[in-house]
Amino acid sequence: MALSLGAVDMxxxxxxxxxxxxxxxxxxxxxxxxxxxxxxxxxxxxxRKLASELRSAGFQVCACxxxxxxxxxxxxxGEYQAARQSKARFVFKAVRQMAxxxxxRACGQGELFSAESGADWATAK
Numbered sequence: 001m002a003l004s005l006g007a008v009d010m011x012x013x014x015x016x017x018x019x020x021x022x023x024x025x026x027x028x029x030x031x032x033x034x035x036x037x038x039x040x041x042x043x044x045x046x047x048r049k050l051a052s053e054l055r056s057a058g059f060q061v062c063a064c065x066x067x068x069x070x071x072x073x074x075x076x077x078g079e080y081q082a083a084r085q086s087k088a089r090f091v092f093k094a095v096r097q098m099a100x101x102x103x104x105r106a107c108g109q110g111e112l113f114s115a116e117s118g119a120d121w122a123t124a125k
Contacts, residue, residue, distance in 0.1 A: 006034045006046070007053045014061065014070045022067030 003011070009032035017023055029035055029043035034050065051068055054061045060071035062080040071077035 001057050003057055004050070004053060006032055007050045007057075009033065010047065010050045010068075011054055011059060014068065017069070022062075022064060022069045024067040028068060 010028055013028060013031050014023065023031075025044040025047035026040055028047050028050075029038075032050075034046045035043045038046075047068070048063075051061045051063060060077040060080075062069050062071050062076070071080060
């Protein structure tokens with residue numbers, strides 16, 4: 001799989017960086033020349049896409065709310081993957097609960113607390 005120029009630039013930057021904190025998405029975008037004149041959120045979005053591209057190519061790019069870095073070893077990469085899996089399970093559970101609630105509401109379960117029952121606080125407005 002051939003990497004985009006932006007992904008190559010990001011990888012090179014991450015390989016050369018040995019700071020005491022992760023590189024922020026904005027720092028990466030500006031150093032790699034990604035979205036030069038864009039706002040911060042556009043830069044963050046572009047860097048998330050580049051990180052995904054690098055991971056799909058087998059590079060161990062880790063991320064947190066503070067920025068991006070290359071995993072230093074297999075243990076760190078394993079911890080990162082375990083944390084992502086845990087978060088994904090939580091998100092999928094929440095989505096499943098939302099779908100169940102919408103289904104219940106569609107079949108009348110949401111009408112148990114109608115305005116006539118005096119519990120109008122329980123209905124969605």
